[in-house]
Amino acid sequence: MTRNVLLAPSLLGANPLDISGSIESLRNNYDWLHLDIMDGHFVKNLSFGPEFARALRKRYPDAFIDTHLMIDELDVILPLFMKAGVSLITIHAETESHLLHASLSRIKDAGIKTGIALCPPTQAASIKPVLELADLVLVMSVTPGFGGQKFIESSLDKVRELVSLREAYKHEYVIEIDGGINENNITKVALAGCDVIVAGSAVFNNDRPDEWLQSVKGKMKEALSNIDRTK
Numbered sequence: 001m002t003r004n005v006l007l008a009p010s011l012l013g014a015n016p017l018d019i020s021g022s023i024e025s026l027r028n029n030y031d032w033l034h035l036d037i038m039d040g041h042f043v044k045n046l047s048f049g050p051e052f053a054r055a056l057r058k059r060y061p062d063a064f065i066d067t068h069l070m071i072d073e074l075d076v077i078l079p080l081f082m083k084a085g086v087s088l089i090t091i092h093a094e095t096e097s098h099l100l101h102a103s104l105s106r107i108k109d110a111g112i113k114t115g116i117a118l119c120p121p122t123q124a125a126s127i128k129p130v131l132e133l134a135d136l137v138l139v140m141s142v143t144p145g146f147g148g149q150k151f152i153e154s155s156l157d158k159v160r161e162l163v164s165l166r167e168a169y170k171h172e173y174v175i176e177i178d179g180g181i182n183e184n185n186i187t188k189v190a191l192a193g194c195d196v197i198v199a200g201s202a203v204f205n206n207d208r209p210d211e212w213l214q215s216v217k218g219k220m221k222e223a224l225s226n227i228d229r230t231k
């Protein structure tokens with residue numbers, strides 16, 4: 001059966017004065033909503049807070065809210081997001097890395113799905129000892145902090161490495177990619193083994209975000225089924 005690749009529009013690319021309008025413009029052609037949290041320290045930008053996450057959950061009770069924390073001081077902020085009703089919380093391998101195992105356990109024990117994000121210079125092998133705690137591994141394909149940057153090609157090698165690690169150690173995490181995705185590179189990203197693809201500016205800078213999502217979904221499906229046929 002052809003692998004289903006999920007699309008996760010990043011709300012960082014939405015209209016900041018009308019986020020719900022931006023979500024409505026997707027006309028349900030999305031799988032997850034990707035929520036980027038930035039604290040001005042771990043990355044040089046600020047974005048949404050826990051109250052925003054809580055309001056999003058209230059307005060969209062059935063949405064899968066995929067939360068990407070780009071923050072220092074997890075101790076203070078993580079519990080606020082754990083209480084906000086989000087579906088999955090991804091933390092960076094580079095944030096308080098000595099506490100990574102404990103922080104992932106904390107999220108898991110609260111019944112929330114867990115993710116580990118890797119910045120472009122961080123090797124997949126560096127998180128081998130904690131992969132058993134991950135429901136998702138997020139490969140950053142740009143330097144975290146801003147939308148609209150250029151895709152870093154070496155991210156594809158990291159995706160393939162994570163596919164091999166998953167197979168070798170019988171893990172079950174899904175692989176997500178985030179940053180610089182557009183209609184020209186999305187198929188190769190899917191073919192490399194990504195299960196969830198985040199896109200911000202490519203979705204929301206389009207006049208018809210719903211049509212963009214439909215069209216890339218069709219393209220990916222075709223490419224993946226062609227591969228299956230030749231296997």
Ligand code: DX5
Nearest residue numbers: 010144145147148180200201
């Ligand atoms: C960057 C964020 C991304 C961002 C992607 O730090 O994690 O989710 O919104 O935006 P694009 O798709 O424009 O690169």
Ligand code: ZN
Nearest residue numbers: 034036068178
């Ligand atoms: Zn993100």
